[in-house]
Amino acid sequence: MSTFPALVPATRTFTPGDVPSAMQGALSGVISGFRRGNRRIKQTLALSFSLLEEADVTLIRNHYDNREGSFNIFFLSTEVWNGYTTPPIPLLSDYAWRYVGAPNITDASCGRWDVDVELETIPIDTGDLIFDGELAPAAPARAYILDAGGAAASPARDYIISPTGAV
């Protein structure tokens, strides 16, 4: 599991998304709402990095490649939420992030670049998630383990985050 590069953005715009729902209006004007899920979707985070050195641009490019563009998910570093005492989305939670699109890399001045990226949350399947999974048993199989502690190595997990002592 990957974490976004530890870079402090120059600007940051967070949109808290919405709970998936469908609204139906009657002829009388009364509206009924039907909730389709219990977690917010389309939470987006637009990050702008200004006057980065080439090495920092490469960090973002390599991370984007490592995540196979917008395909794979990741978590954010504390630096991304710099300034918040409590990030609006906890760093390790049942929300992960993915790229909405490709980073935009623009020449700023000699040897410096501006980079814009846009991210959105992906609700992680909580059925596949263990928080603080110290000594978690092998069954049932989970795809994600946060703070895996001494979690069993078998079956293999797709994502192990903070695998302190995991075998």
Next chain:
Amino acid sequence: MATFPTLTPSARSLNYGDYPQATYEGVSGGNVRFKFGSDRVVQRLTLGYEYLTEAETQLLLDHYEDQQGSLISFDLPAAVWAGYSSVPVNPADYEWRYVGPFQVGLAAPLRYNTSIELESVPI
């Protein structure tokens, strides 16, 4: 294959493209994604040139003609990536083609401006 003219742009913007994939979204907002390839597609490079001489402008126009517009892909010279110590888009993996025609504007007497948009082609 004709390499792009050796002209260093005065402005440059790179959109890094994405991996080809299809996303299917449920009503709950949860989604499933299928990846179809291992090379990024639709990387866009926008090059801005200012105060070009007529000869330099003609180099660009001739190159566009040689590549039959957006049809034939080509390599980029190191001058296009001036400022980078390592080229961000590996030339061994990608060539480039014109997205479409570009406009040549008058910047000053006998000097010309243009902005060219290129798109990567995986090779």
